[in-house]
Amino acid sequence: MRFVSASSFVALFSLAAHQASAQTTLLPASSLAPHSESLTVEAKRPTVQNYPHAGPVGQPRRVSAKQSQAPHGRQYDWGAFTGGNGESAGFGPVGRYGVAPWAEDWSFLRNRALRDDPFDPLKFIALNDSKSIWLSFSGETRLRNWYEESPLLGTRGSPGSGRFGVRNLYGADLHLGRHVRLFGQLINADSGGWAGYGYNGTYRKRLDLQQAFIELSGMFAGAKSGLIFGRQQFLDAPSYILYNRETPNVPLSWNGVRGYAIWPHIRVDAYDFVGTNINQNKMFHDNEDWGTRLHGLDVTIAPPNIRIGKEKISSYLDLFLIAFRVNGSSASILSNDKTLQGTSARQNYGFRWYGNAPSFEFSVGGLYQGGTFERSGTQIQRSVHAYAFNAIAGYRHTPSPWHPFLGGQIDYYSGGDTRSKNGAIGTYIAPFNPQTNYLDTTTYIAPSNLISLSPVLRVTPLSFLSLQFKSPFFWRANTNDAIYSSSSAYSFRNLHGGFVGVVPQASLTLQINRHLTWTQYGARFISSNGLHAAGGKSGSYYQSNFVFRF
Template identity: 75%
Template sequence: MSIMPAHSALFAATSLALGTATAGAQTSLPPVVSTESLTVQAPPRPEIQNFPHAGVVGQPRRVTAKQNRPPHGTQGDWGVFTRGNGESAGFGPVGRYGVAPWAEDWRYLRDRSLRNDPFDPLKFIALNDSKTIWLTFSGETRLRNWFEEHPSLGTQGSPGSGRFGVRNLYGADLHLGSHLRFFGQLVNADAGGWAGYGYGTTYRKRLDLQQGFVEGTATLLGAKSGLMFGRQQFLDAPSYILYNRETPNVPLAWNGIRGYAIWPRVRVDLYDFVGTNINQNKMFHDNEDWGTRLHGLDVTLAPPDIRLGHEKLATYLDLFAIGFHLEGSLAAVAAGKSTLNGSTARQDGGFRWYGSSPSFEFSIGGLYQSGTFENSKSGATRSVDAYAVNSIVGYRNPKSRWHPFLGVQTDLYSGGDTRSANGTVGTYIAPFNPQTNYLDTTTYIAPSNLISLSPVLRTTPLDWLSLQFKAPFMWRDSTNDDVYSSSKVYSFRNIGGGLIGIIPQASLTLQLNRHLTWTQYGARFIASDSMKAAGAKSGSYYQSNFVFRF
């Protein structure tokens, strides 16, 4: 499947057709009546109760698919694939609002008697008498600030750095009947602070098109199918592999084509994208980054439920093949006391098996990463041989008013041997912004050459308050490889032993109302003695996120 330079023309046509940005609902077949039910002799689950890996946007944990459809949730009717936080449908987590706003389905608001929110009139605006043509608006404003005692273990910025960022994402979704829609979204962002650093194109952005695509849907071979062409978010991969670039202000956007088909128990997704070049100083000047490419295939299976005592365990099995090409600093390879610049093409092949019951939740995944690295200076090519293993398993007590979750998270990312500039590259990389809070809130340690083990404790004592605690213990997988941050290779040398450090961290989420969320993160990076001897510094970290969305 190839990507043609017609993207720019399509984006312009989309913007012209919409007039402004666009956002809102998944175009699928109308919801069907489901007989699925769940009986739990326990207090009702608070809306804020989250999956541990559901992300900084609080996404409710719903055990049955029916709980994720209107009016409790706003996800399209994808059958069994809308259980949990709905991510198994392939469009990211969706509660009342989705990480991708176009994954929301607001058609139930055709019935005015179901409107119970001041913003409901903006979520379904009928443009004809039969209400088959409609417009949905969406929006998000996020205020985020940080404090870092010693940024990036003392290697970046200044001690006591404070930063502030704001971003706006506003759009609209125009549905022309049941099978065609245009979606668009505008973005602008800014950042500042004291002793700040790193205010690049992912933090500052004049008004531009964040997303703009056309989608057509139909029923093909018994599957609810769709084709999306244009600039769009892509979240159909485990969030520890790639996500949405949530820590900076400007999310990831991909340009290309995506096709999907969803049967009752099988889902297939095929895609081919190139990245987006961000121009922070000019309006509407973002264009395609032809040096960054993402393509792949994802097949998700929903096997029959497993009986677990008196409960049913609903599971999903993802089988994926993800390929990507990189140039520039993200593709650089560490070698000795320097780095080798060049380009890399890598292929990830793997699986993820995950699921939940009212009191049990788990996710187990593994992948093998192959490919090549080409040195830009010498032209020499090196093969890639890397891998990753990820898991989380835990127990909930649904009968307790505290709704506690207690689990263990383990992660392994292979390392290589940086003592030589030749031979196989064994260091695993995940360049497309895996979910920040899955591994390390501070982002000081990246998923490369890493072993991480952490307890996870989450409690939701009130329907508007949730607390989570983690304490990852981190080691290098290979003592012949370096320590990596989310943006660079640390220059620490002669590190004795494999222990990197311990990062106790906590998050507090306050769901002030349907539209206002305040989440705070606190962490302390406690560097090991060998890391301190090599020059690393321990430090405290704090982050606050105040989000308005509709």
């Protein structure tokens, strides 16, 4: 589908080029991180990180970490945890806009002289003379269409499936002084297409509350602290474990309480949530899903910088417990070619160490997943002993105007033995929608019973244009276990060998202007001989996203 006419696209592209040629002055960096300076940067430096994805590696940036900050619209001042895209503060990545709109700080627009955008009057609306009570509006409309030659390796829908989705997320952030904040966000979404499939509550949604919470904040025991009560997004976890359900139309939202405390070099976040039941057919009928629970604790440390030669490496260390309870298809297991339904309660004990220097970036993490599985209609429980390892690292040639990043990524997700009727379950699961493009654009392969190895190349030849190339090779971690999709195990019979296939893929991000982004993804899933013989099909995949935000 075409989103804009050719003449309109040329006009938008010209506007982006004009903006990219201008000089950009960053806010005083003292508001972003301690012991830093204000600086002026030519806009030839990448600006497509206005809406960054999660993860410290592969961003279209960078000469220094300071230049990762957008000139206006930024995260709140969390000290050492505001570096890079701010993900380490626990509220998701923030560029000019954030994955969570309430993580953006527009208070600088009290100064009318800093307003330089037609939407700025909506970002800070003073409601009293002292401007201590103020309102900020946010919005997103996303148009997404995608084509699949062989959906889910030929097991779903029809060959040549094409789908289209639109979603609207519009919110208001009311600040009642320095210590009380109310945030609300509405959502509606729809989808359609030809030879389509799977139009469930994650794709279609009549108008409802996506988020609605109250936040109480202040200083406690020397820390910037807060409590958040209500329905909210939650992004304080590695994005390869838990993210925001970006691929469909309706993002995840959680109901419960969250508390955080941030000191100069350590922060603590504790939370207890239940899921949200999505009622796609009725307005304002979403309620709590008491069968899905997420709770845990995250401690993040900002250790002293490390020097290697002339370069300084800034890093963060996450130590976390992420516990969850799920039922239905997300909890099902395989046993002797049968799918067993039940309830799974699992605990992830893990770490992640990640950081960057001007020419080097890395992320390495591991976790142990314990817990139990109880089959429906019985009281028989089986223990869970699973684990995962994730790492990505690479070199960025900062002097080059193309800002090339060249690295490698390896991921290991344990598998079990589906022939076993009892004993421990060894298959790792990640039921809450890890970031799509971390592993594979097509989403045909889930992080269960999987070994993935991929080169990564990213270039940003223009400040508003960035390209990334990956080619993950997939193997089964245990040949006595199945291949898993994002929703269930594939039922391929007589599957032999460990090699699953290779998926060369590319993405292109175009920052048309401050509010319009166009991202395209293309991939080809090439099935292995063993998978092809078992019925798995190769196929091409294309996805386009045209997004308006303010």
